[in-house]
Amino acid sequence: MLIATVITVCLGYYSIAIVFFILALFFANFFRNPKRVIPTEPDVILSPADGKIMEIADVYEDLYLHRECKKVTIFLSVFDVHANRAPIEGKITYRHYTMGSFLPAFKEEVGFENERHTICIENDKTEVLVTQIAGLLARRIVSWTDLDSQLERGQLYGMIKFGSCTEIYMDKNVEICIEKGQHVTAGDTIIGRLHHE
Structure with missing residues (x-):
């Protein structure tokens, strides 16, 4: 999506580029994997x-x-x-x-x-x-x-x-x-x- 954003900006299609950029942010947020502190308490x-x-x-x-x-x-x-x-x-x-x-x-x-x-x-x-x-x-x-x-x-x-x-x-x-x-x-x-x- 970021590549599509860059390409559409270079071609002057700014409104389409905004859509691609928003989608890129959505996918990045969805596939995030934040670090978790795993509890060590037994059982x-x-x-x-x-x-x-x-x-x-x-x-x-x-x-x-x-x-x-x-x-x-x-x-x-x-x-x-x-x-x-x-x-x-x-x-x-x-x-x-x-x-x-x-x-x-x-x-x-x-x-x-x-x-x-x-x-x-x-x-x-x-x-x-x-x-x-x-x-x-x-x-x-x-x-x-x-x-x-x-x-x-x-x-x-x-x-x-x-x-x-x-x-x-x-x-x-x-x-x-x-x-x-x-x-x-x-x-x-x-x-x-x-x-x-």
Whole structure:
């Protein structure tokens, strides 16, 4: 976009150059990856995405974990950072990509109908399932990991482009540390704490 801006300025098309420049600023803002200070506190689960907490619910997870879980849904607007980070350290033990529709990411049925990518991260204390869900504008889910990849807590592992939703499923005994409507940041906000029985 910056090259297009320079070319249109050189050709004297200033109004078009302004449009290209605004688009360049938008893309630069969208693909930003600000540095995050990863909490070192043990037994915490971090937010996998930036955005607004849309739902906190007790559900039965039937894709991989097959048990009662706590589910947190995060809505990402086009103004949020769209890079996803690992909520815990561990190995990816499950990975599944599903093609689908592109409904608005705030609709309840997006987790079932939209394009999505799910991974399970497991360590010796717990396992979490994280699903990246495409939205109305998000037409591509990017993952930089493979099955059996080892992730550090807070490590970048993927991105959903242009507006989306992220879901995380945690053990039933996890203490939830956020509330509905709260804005969270990936790899920074503690969303849960493990309780050992």
